[in-house]
Amino acid sequence: MELNARIPAGPIEQKWDRHRFDMKLVNPANKRKYNVIIVGTGLAGASAAATMGELGYNVQAFTYHDSPRRAHSIAAQGGINAAKNYQSDGDSIYRLFHDTVKGGDFRSREANVYRLAQLSLNIIDQAVAQGVPFAREYGGLLANRSFGGAQVSRTFYARGQTGQQLLLGAYQALERQVNAGTVTMHTRHEMLDLVVVEGRARGIVTRDLLSGKVESHSADAVILATGGYSNVFFLSTNAKLSNVTATWRAHRRGAGFANPCYTQIHPTCIPQSGDYQSKLTLMSESLRNDGRIWVPRKKGDDRSPERIPEGERDYYLERLYPAFGNLTPRDIASRRAKEMVDAGQGVGPLKNGVYLDFRDAIDRLGKQAVSDRYGNLFAMYEKITGEDPYREPMRIYPAPHYTMGGLWVDYNLMSNVPGLFVIGEANFSDHGANRLGASALMQGLADGYFVVPITIGDYLSGTPPWTGGSGDAAFRDVERDAKARTDRLLSAKGTRTVDSFHMELGRLMWDLCGMERNAEGLEEALEKIPKLREAFWNDVTVPGSGETLNQSLEKAGRLADFLEFGELMCRDALERDESSGAHYRREHTTEEGEAKRNDDEFAHVSVWEYRGEGEVPVEHREELEFEHVPLSQRSYK
Amino acid sequence: MRLTLHVWRQAGRDDTGSFETYQADGISESMSFLDMLDLVNEELAQEGKEPIAFDHDCREGICGSCGVMIDGVPHGPKSMTTACQVHMRSFKDGDEIWVEPWRATSFPVIRDLVVDRSPFDRIIEAGGYISVRTGSVPDANTTPISKGAVETAMDAAVCIGCGACVAACPNASAMLFTASKVAHLALLPQGQPERYDRVLKMVDVHDEEGFGNCTNHGACEVACPKGISVDYIAQLNRDLVRATLSFRPEKGTAE
Ligand SMILES: Cc1cc2nc3c(=O)[nH]c(=O)nc-3n(C[C@H](O)[C@H](O)[C@H](O)COP(=O)(O)OP(=O)(O)OC[C@H]3O[C@@H](n4cnc5c(N)ncnc54)[C@H](O)[C@@H]3O)c2cc1C
Ligand code: FES
DSSP states (O other): OOOOOOOOOSOTTTHHHHHHHHSOOOOHHHHTTOEEEEEOOSHHHHHHHHHHHHHTOEEEEEOSSSSGGGSGGGGOOSOEEOOOOTTOSSOOHHHHHHHHHHHTTSOSOHHHHHHHHHHHHHHHHHHHHHTOOOOBOTTSSBOOBOOTTOSSOOEEOSTTOHHHHHHHHHHHHHHHHHHHTSEEEETTEEEEEEEEETTEEEEEEEEETTTOOEEEEEOSEEEEOOOOOGGGGSSSSSOTTOOSHHHHHHHHTTOOEEOTTOEEEEEEEOOOOSTTOOOOOBOOGGGGGTOEEEEESSTTOOSOGGGSOGGGEEOHHHHHOTTTGGGOOHHHHHHHHHHHIIIIIOBTTTTOBEEEEOHHHHHHHOHHHHHHHHHHHHHHHHHHHSOOTTTSOEEEEEEEEEEOOEEOOOTTSBOSSTTEEEOGGGBOOSSTTSOOTTOHHHHHHIIIIIIHHHHHHHHHTTSOOOOOGGGSHHHHHHHHHHHHHHHHHHHHOOSBOHHHHHHHHHHHHHHHHSSSBOHHHHHHHHHHHHHHHHHHHHHBOOOSOTTSOOHHHHHHHHHHHHHHHHHHHHHHHHHOOSOBTTBOBTTSBOTTSOBOOOHHHHOEEEEEEOOOTTSOOEEEEEEOOOSSSOOOOOOOO | OOEEEEEEEOSSTTSOOEEEEEEEOSOOTTSBHHHHHHHHHHHHHHTTOOOOOOOOSOSSSOSOOOOOEETTEETOSSTTOOGGGOBGGGSOTTOEEEEEOOOOTTSOEEETTEEOOHHHHHHHHTTOSOOOOTTOOOOTTSSOOOHHHHHHHHHHHTOOOOOHHHHHOTTOOOHHHHHHHHHHHHTSGGGSTTHHHHHHHHHHHHHHTTOOOOOSOOHHHHHOTTOOOTHHHHHHHHHHHHHHHHTSOOTTSOO
């Protein structure tokens, strides 16, 4: 596997400009001769499809949803960063770049992050021109809010529905191209595999989720925009259907998987309420601005919160981090909450949460002011738990939320398989070992609107339009594989449901490769996962047939891939024998109990090469260099 | 608690379909309505029977995937709440619950509780956007927009495209859906150049897709999980009248 990041030469401020000039272009008249497949129509995929359709490419876009508007991106609440410096508070492209590299704990590529910060400006302009109703100030100019990990106010938002409004903007631009005939939309189609012909990505094999038909689609290039893999944990804040299949299948066909162990846990989610809960709900992090986090000092204290006197409460973040208090970064707040619950000080019926208390804020500011700030969140909390946060403290607990790892890509966002591009949460590119709040939307849209539509031209201009088409024998082979897998799932006719296996995998991943990891636990996971996978294939029951809408079959196929992927995630976590960002190895902590990096040995991207079923994958490395942001240790004391 | 469910089962578009009865045992108050369906489905799968098909994804009331009639009411008993956000504490032990798909000619049933809502995409495709090319746009702060205008636009833009408005309407009209997009864009300066063209095109496709006319019944507003007001339909109608009188190109003239 050859890893050439192809970072352009020159000063960091000029790399992207120079590169745009140096890249070869496709003649406008020739663009329509090129077919491009885009899998996924979330923020990254929809924005890419709209822009490439506009440029004149012949775009085929795929999603398993009934409409592009349903993608997981729709659920993003808080906002999107951009270095507009509209607040004149000292923000700049350089500062956003700096914050993102530092927030990523020095495990991302400087050149990519710089470009991201540059393009952040264009995203806001684009969204506003499309009619995205971002919040405004009284004078009519755009408003901003602050977000964790930054000392400036650079987050743009549309109430608590920023992801929805940005996705609708991209979706509408996409539908405009559907109308213009440049984009063909294939809804309720799931990509089952990638087709590589003579070393180049040439198409995909899909299943029509309504008819069950397995079909081939060929193209000159394939772009994956299929999102993240947090659902390997079964319970996460991701949409229920989010899965790893597209990127995992591409990995099996030769694409390197980078840093799979980097998974982010969000500190403020509503704790699980029972065994049959299907997903976890995020409560915006902004609540930590005014809420105070505490647990009872006494283990197993069953008194209701208002009956626990002040002296018997432990405001542990304020105690441990007097400077930052309740506003410590996500990873720290999450780990401390887990420690409290593990120590038996958890609260709530299942003793699986910590309190986030607004009593003092209400005393200080008044109920109205608190309601103005957080009213919609309080209402959402009440809807889910039936408890009134104005009267009793909220209960929160960390949950898997975002995955920084993904398919390896070069500066052009192309994987090591020529012609296969990867954008949005599906790639590994910009967030290193930890993502800052409000930066995922920014990255997905930068990739989709502004990077890949340009960089793909550099690739396509060097390859004549492909005439092979889906008649090529390679497609038949991949189709056969896909059908065989489906048949095998349907014919296993075992005794256990798909979800029961997924819950078991999720629990195992959470316990052994979750918020905290250690060598012993990871080795245990590496022994257990193959066994669970074997049990799954022998004993799963998938009712129904392959020729109709069959949601059990869809789930089973996705879980089969998670069962392979989970193993790679644990292997990567084991191999990365340091702590960095969200990857916390218990063996590597500072005296203060924080993540301790080892830059001498691990300032690299780990890129895994697939070697076949049951074979140990091979690790390759892309060394990272930090010329602009000096390596330093975080401290929030 | 223990509940009796009557759930619409239909194998495919051309099947006639019928209600099946299931007992749901061990349901706790903290479960969501969809968690409860998951539980019933787990038991069905365990017995090797086909689970109930239903659309869902975010389970947070924002993707618009879920949507079923619960006891004849779109999204069930709680106002301004999608089916995925309805919790079982809204029901009591021993309740009988009827669960059906959206019923509308323009939303044919695909299977069980899953319907085809693709006409919504086609209404947007007809003109539910502002035609700007990627990259060739002015700085975002070039045009100030009053806070009030943006808030009113946002009140319309929050539509999640679930289809409850259609299911609630006695005429199976999709006017609230269409109006929310028309109004969102018409309320912003960016949306002005295409304002009248847009409303004509979107309403044409709305009608071609077989949705009924709006007769100001108001059931859509009540059913809407986002509380979108029928006032936006009035606004659409005003724009439509203006567009038809002064804007629509004569038939036969070159455009
Ligand atoms: C609750 C929540 C709140 C968040 N809030 C914020 C925030 O405030 N700010 C921020 O910056 N980020 C936020 N994030 C993160 C952010 O929302 C996501 O990282 C981002 O939206 C991912 O976009 P995407 O386009 O890469 O993928 P997605 O939106 O996940 O889209 C994936 C697409 O791929 C399709 N797909 C996947 N696999 C296949 C397949 N095999 N075949 C066919 N189609 C397929 C899906 O149908 C979908 O269209 C939040 C995340 C969560 C969970
Ligand atoms: S599942 Fe997304 S709105 Fe209900």
